[in-house]
């Protein structure tokens with residue numbers, strides 16, 4: 576039954592990106608007119624979402640394809656922040672959006688969180704790529720192969736827009752950093768799993784020194800979680816309120832970055848944290864041996880995937896959304912050192928238990 580409110584369906588609400596995105600949406604001035612449903616795996620998180628935040632929770636997973644279709648069909652806007660790589664859940668969501676369009680004439684909106692990882696090459700840490708892709712360069716994005724990381728799902732999303740039954744937007748952040756904060760995290764609904772920086776901090780702490788693949792010379796774009804949430808919020812707001820000039824479909828890629836770092840510099844910042852914590856004598860990263868790549872990354876495939884280039888410019892959100900990110904890469908290095916402290920606390924907690 577229609578409530579006369581704006582129906583929103585959200586995946587990934589209990590995660591790092593989705594949690595920050597949803598809590599910004601909940602702070603929208605018109606949030607009282609939103610009817611939000613979130614798919615959650617943990618019933619306890621669902622209960623808190625309902626009781627404290629007025630978000631209806633449906634317990635289920637991305638494997639529940641019929642449920643995804645039904646929930647997507649019921650929403651004018653879908654915010655997808657659970658998985659950027661799994662095609663069947665996206666196909667199920669799009670099937671629901673298509674049904675909605677065919678039955679009601681509504682053209683629903685999809686905001687899909689992908690990642691700048693679709694830009695990566697294979698330098699194995701040896702060199703910095705000179706290629707920097709702007710999200711305004713549609714030809715460059717069109718040239719990305721379907722087999723690139725995340726991209727098979729992106730193409731499904733963009734195709735739905737081309738077909739005309741949905742208006743779609745793809746947000747592609749570089750490495751997102753920063754400790755989680757805000758009401759959903761404080762209430763214990765959302766949590767941050769390990770991200771790249773926290774994961775390196777733990778691995779380097781165990782290793783007793785920072786490490787890199789090859790020279791660590793490769794470069795990734797980076798963005799703070801608060802700036803990412805702000806971009807998602809601005810896109811959400813504009814997609815609803817003033818979409819006419821907003822790029823969508825194959826022209827609807829929105830990179831999220833406010834700087835870039837070499838993997839060497841990031842790993843050295845973690846190394847500096849180790850030295851400051853008295854856990855290493857030298858901040859300089861050393862090259863991982865093949866045995867270490869197997870032990871730390873589970874093999875060369877993942878190790879080499881980390882030490883790639885993903886260089887981009889978030890020109891579209893700056894131009895079309897007025898996005899003004901605050902944090903720069905220096906903050907990533909500061910956070911990297913803090914992640915060492917967090918990793919140390921976790922290690923000490925484990926030892927004490």
Ligand SMILES: NC(=O)c1ccc[n+]([C@@H]2O[C@H](COP(=O)([O-])OP(=O)(O)OC[C@H]3O[C@@H](n4cnc5c(N)ncnc54)[C@H](OP(=O)(O)O)[C@@H]3O)[C@@H](O)[C@H]2O)c1
Pocket residue numbers: 586587588589590591592593614615616617635636637638656657658659660688689690691747748749750751752766767768770771
């Ligand atoms: N973090 C980054 O640096 C970064 C950068 C670029 C792109 N991204 C993309 O952003 C998306 C979200 O990343 P994140 O860092 O927020 O990850 P995260 O903290 O692990 O959150 C993932 C969210 O998705 C939910 N989820 C995962 N698998 C699910 C399943 N099978 N069924 C139902 N729910 C499921 C999780 O639910 P539970 O709480 O039940 O686990 C959680 O709410 C990913 O697609 C990622 O590739 C992340």
